Amino acid sequence: MTQACILVIEDSEADQFLFKLLAEEQYPELEIIQAYDGQQAHEMLTTTDLKPDIIFLDINMPRMNGYEFLEATQDIIIEKNTTVFMLTSSNQESDKTKALGYTCVRDYVEKPFRIEFLEKALTLQH
Secondary structure, three states: OOOOOOHHHHHHHHHHHHHHHHHHHHHHOOEEEEEEHHHHHHHHHOOOOOOOEEEEEEEOOOOOOHHHHHHHHHHHHOOOOOEEEEEEEEOOOOHHHHOOOOOOEEEEEEEOOOOHHHHHHHHHOO
């Protein structure tokens, strides 16, 4: 497998830790970049040459939530050919519909994170 860059945008340190632990255990060649809210991730995408292949994006975060992040960066995400997976604890159909309404969002997955989400994302990315 070729190395992929994954950006995880999640305010929960526990969820970040779990994601990184499981991902690195199964896919040590992956580059995992972490942002703790949409604002931090937005700054990463607009002020650096970061080009993630996949973004796992939480919906509910302080400063800039997942939807606000998508509104602010959707064009950049599409330009960088990045695939977004919404990662959330919400099982509300309205959240799922709203998330999937963004061109760059490939899927909506519910927490807790499972390695199958990453496997699916990596498979769809190719």
